[in-house]
Amino acid sequence: MNRGCLASRARVRQACSQRFAGLADFRHSQGTGITMNNYVSTVFGVLGVLAALTFPAAPGNAAEAQTVLGGKLVVCGVCHGVNGLPKLEGVPIIWGLQENYILKQLHEFQRGDRASDTMKKIAINLTEEEVGPAAAYFATKQWPGPANASFSSPPPTMAICEACHQQKLVGGVAAPRLAGQKYDYLVESMRRFAEGQRKNSPEMSSIMQAISASDREAMARYISGL
Numbered sequence: 001m002n003r004g005c006l007a008s009r010a011r012v013r014q015a016c017s018q019r020f021a022g023l024a025d026f027r028h029s030q031g032t033g034i035t036m037n038n039y040v041s042t043v044f045g046v047l048g049v050l051a052a053l054t055f056p057a058a059p060g061n062a063a064e065a066q067t068v069l070g071g072k073l074v075v076c077g078v079c080h081g082v083n084g085l086p087k088l089e090g091v092p093i094i095w096g097l098q099e100n101y102i103l104k105q106l107h108e109f110q111r112g113d114r115a116s117d118t119m120k121k122i123a124i125n126l127t128e129e130e131v132g133p134a135a136a137y138f139a140t141k142q143w144p145g146p147a148n149a150s151f152s153s154p155p156p157t158m159a160i161c162e163a164c165h166q167q168k169l170v171g172g173v174a175a176p177r178l179a180g181q182k183y184d185y186l187v188e189s190m191r192r193f194a195e196g197q198r199k200n201s202p203e204m205s206s207i208m209q210a211i212s213a214s215d216r217e218a219m220a221r222y223i224s225g226l
Contacts, residue, residue, distance in 0.1 A: 068130075069126075072125055072126060072130070076122070079091045090188050091182070091185065092181060092185040092189075093143070093180070093182060093185075095143060096177065097139060099135050099139035100135075101175070101176040103131060106126065108200045109124075110126075115197070115198070143180065152225065154222055155222055157215050158219060161219070161223075168226065169223060179223065179226035180225075183220050183221060186219075186223055187217055190208050194209050
């Protein structure tokens with residue numbers, strides 16, 4: 001592949017990234033009345049352009065494979081934030097999460113074990129050879145923003161979380177980081193586990209079903225402030 005072609009594709013990816021940032025800013029400015037589905041078709045339209053620009057489907061070398069993967073990953077900034085800070089309600093921070101957790105979630109989105117129409121479309125666009133590097137890419141990013149020290153006392157129900165999510169909820173091999181995660185994502189995920197809508201972790205479902213909605217909200221507020 002000649003340098004001119006590579007440079008052209010790089011410019012397109014940069015323009016797409018700027019477009020994604022604009023879409024997210026527009027959605028944020030309009031409040032929750034504008035849903036993700038209102039512009040998800042635009043996202044995948046641009047993703048289609050990127051896929052067309054990054055042929056052949058079977059890259060001839062590792063450097064070209066990285067270019068193809070980079071084109072696919074730029075779409076993630078629409079929802080998860082180009083700087084790692086999501087502006088959309090209910091969308092989690094993924095920068096700096098544990099690599100094994102991100103990989104597991106991508107595979108579960110691909111199989112449909114974790115329900116999300118948007119994320120399934122994103123995940124199935126990654127080849128088996130790309131899923132691992134994609135997880136590693138986000139895992140090596142720095143958790144965005146300074147830590148917000150929480151001076152409130154932890155709810156009594158927090159003790160059970162540290163068994164898997166580690167002390168101070170920084171995460172580890174068994175479970176991902178929760179400390180500093182967005183409140184809206186946390187409280188919604190807990191609700192979905194409790195009500196059986198999220199089914200990719202039977203352990204989490206059992207735990208959340210035993211905790212009241214008010215206690216889950218208190219937990220989410222505490223965790224998001226860590």
